[in-house]
Amino acid sequence: MSKDSTALGSEHFAYITAHTTPEDRLLAELRTAAAAAGLPAIHIAAEQAAFLQILLALCKARDVVEVGTLGGYSAIAMARALPPGGKVRTIEFEPKHAEFARAWIARSDVNDRVEVLLGDGRQVLPTLAGDSADAIFIDADKQGYPTYLQQGLRIVRRGGLIMADNALAFGELLDGSSRDASVLAIRKFNDLVAATAGLRAVIVPLGDGCWVGIRQ
Numbered sequence: 618m619s620k621d622s623t624a625l626g627s628e629h630f631a632y633i634t635a636h637t638t639p640e641d642r643l644l645a646e647l648r649t650a651a652a653a654a655g656l657p658a659i660h661i662a663a664e665q666a667a668f669l670q671i672l673l674a675l676c677k678a679r680d681v682v683e684v685g686t687l688g689g690y691s692a693i694a695m696a697r698a699l700p701p702g703g704k705v706r707t708i709e710f711e712p713k714h715a716e717f718a719r720a721w722i723a724r725s726d727v728n729d730r731v732e733v734l735l736g737d738g739r740q741v742l743p744t745l746a747g748d749s750a751d752a753i754f755i756d757a758d759k760q761g762y763p764t765y766l767q768q769g770l771r772i773v774r775r776g777g778l779i780m781a782d783n784a785l786a787f788g789e790l791l792d793g794s795s796r797d798a799s800v801l802a803i804r805k806f807n808d809l810v811a812a813t814a815g816l817r818a819v820i821v822p823l824g825d826g827c828w829v830g831i832r833q
C-alpha cells in the first residue's frame with residue numbers, strides 16, 4: 618500500500634496521525650527492520666493499532682486470534698491491550714515471516730502473550746475450539762477471508778469482536794477496471810459481511826479500511 622490512508626486526504630491523515638497515540642520505538646524499529654528484511658510493507662497503520670487496542674480493552678479481551686502475522690506488528694500491538702495471562706494466537710503461512718515475527722515478539726514486552734502458529738489459516742483455524750476467543754483479526758490472503766470469517770464466527774464468543782483489514786481494497790474498491798484478484802475478493806467479502814446474520818458490523822476508514830463487528 619503506497620498511501621498511508623486509503624479513504625482520507627493527506628491533510629486529514631496528517632492531523633489524525635499527529636493526534637493519535639503514536640507507535641513506540643519497538644514497533645517503529647520492527648517496521649523498519651521488516652522493510653530491510655524484504656517483508657511486504659503491509660503492516661497495519663499505527664492509528665489502526667491504537668484503535669484495535671481500544672476495542673480489545675473495551676470488550677475486556679483475554680484471548681485473541683489473528684490470521685496473518687506478517688512481521689508481528691499487529692500481534693504485539695494487540696497483546697499489549699490484554700491483561701496479564703492474556704493470549705494472542707497468530708497464524709502465519711510464510712515460514713520466513715513467522716521466523717521474523719517470533720524474533721521480534723521475543724524481544725518485545727509481550728513475549729509471554731503471543732504464540733505464532735505456522736500454517737494455513739484454512740487448516741489451523743478448524744483446530745481452535747469454539748467460543749475460545751474474545752476477538753479475531755483477519756489480515757491475510759484476501760481469497761481466504763470468507764473461510765476465516767466463517768471460522769471466526771465459530772471461534773469467537775457471543776459479544777466478541779470480528780475484525781478484518783483492507784476493506785477498502787488498497788484504494789481499488791471502487792475502480793471498476795481493476796482485475797486484481799485480491800480486490801475482487803474483498804468486494805465479494807464486503808458483500809458477504811453485510812449479508813451475514815448475527816454480525817453487527819461497520820467499515821472504519823482508518824488505514825486501508827477495517828471491518829469491526831460484534832458477534833451477536
Ligand code: MG
Pocket residue numbers: 659660661756757782783
Ligand atoms: Mg492488511
